[in-house]
Amino acid sequence: MSEKKRLVVLTGAGISAESGFKTFRDSDGLWEQYKVEDVASIEGWYRNPELIIDFYNDLRTQLEKAQPNDGHKILAELEKYFDVRIITQNVDNLHERAGSTHVVHLHGELTKVRPVNNASKIYDIGYSRMTYGDKSPDNELLRPHIVWFGEAVPMISEASRLVRDADIFAVIGSSLVVYPAAGLVHDLRGKTEAFLIDPKEVSVPTGMKFKVIREVASKGVAIMRDELLREFGFAS
Ligand code: APR
Numbered sequence: 380m381s382e383k384k385r386l387v388v389l390t391g392a393g394i395s396a397e398s399g400f401k402t403f404r405d406s407d408g409l410w411e412q413y414k415v416e417d418v419a420s421i422e423g424w425y426r427n428p429e430l431i432i433d434f435y436n437d438l439r440t441q442l443e444k445a446q447p448n449d450g451h452k453i454l455a456e457l458e459k460y461f462d463v464r465i466i467t468q469n470v471d472n473l474h475e476r477a478g479s480t481h482v483v484h485l486h487g488e489l490t491k492v493r494p495v496n497n498a499s500k501i502y503d504i505g506y507s508r509m510t511y512g513d514k515s516p517d518n519e520l521l522r523p524h525i526v527w528f529g530e531a532v533p534m535i536s537e538a539s540r541l542v543r544d545a546d547i548f549a550v551i552g553s554s555l556v557v558y559p560a561a562g563l564v565h566d567l568r569g570k571t572e573a574f575l576i577d578p579k580e581v582s583v584p585t586g587m588k589f590k591v592i593r594e595v596a597s598k599g600v601a602i603m604r605d606e607l608l609r610e611f612g613f614a615s
Pocket of ligand 1: 390391392393394396397402403404405408415419468469486551552553554555556557576577578579581594595596597
């Protein structure tokens with residue numbers, strides 16, 4: 380059995396929009412409601428940690444009721460045909476709940492917390508709400524396991540390696556404006572087939588050839604699937 384082709388997918392907030400989550404930079408986006416520096420930066424944490432705890436508590440409560448949409452589900456189904464690796468900027472667990480088995484979270488995970496002084500001891504709190512002052516079993520002050528603006532992105536080198544090794548690459552639901560995640564497109568090798576799925580225009584570095592599917596994720600991922608299954612001989 381020949382080795383499966385490697386499909387690497389970079390997802391952003393847009394893939395979870397049809398699951399009821401606001402994106403960040405659309406007209407009704409989260410950054411219209413909150414100041415990003417207040418709820419998604421390390422300075423914000425030092426300034427007002429309770430505001431941040433409430434922000435992520437509300438998202439965690441929403442996540443419990445949310446469901447993966449067809450965009451997430453079709454990516455999981457494609458594991459039957461391809462070696463699929465998801466690199467997501469999202470902190471939700473909808474890729475995992477849809478069945479994807481290789482998910483790299485660049486910006487952390489909503490259902491997890493960690494000591495403020497130790498990013499490697501991670502605790503899963505599921506969908507429960509946390510309170511500022513909560514301590515770990517080792518009596519360390521806990522914070523959401525989220526990568527905020529102003530902080531390092533520990534998984535970026537693993538993500539960069541995945542993109543370099545990709546046979547097929549897709550960006551789904553990201554405005555590609557936040558680095559280092561957006562910079563991953565520069566790791567693409569020339570011969571990698573690249574797709575971009577988004578209902579709006581997304582600017583990519585000049586000279587880069589993407590097959591643009593101007594659709595929402597649920598429809599766009601289905602179109603990409605049909606094209607890939609035909610191209611790789613899994614469907615007529
Ligand atoms: N299907 C697919 N894409 C969609 C949909 C949809 N239903 N709805 C919106 N989009 C697209 C938008 O057109 C936009 O290009 O999703 C993209 C969302 O862009 P952003 O809101 O900027 O989200 P993202 O790119 O994930 O932001 C990156 O910024 O604030 C930080 O840490 C946060 O991880 C986030 C990072």
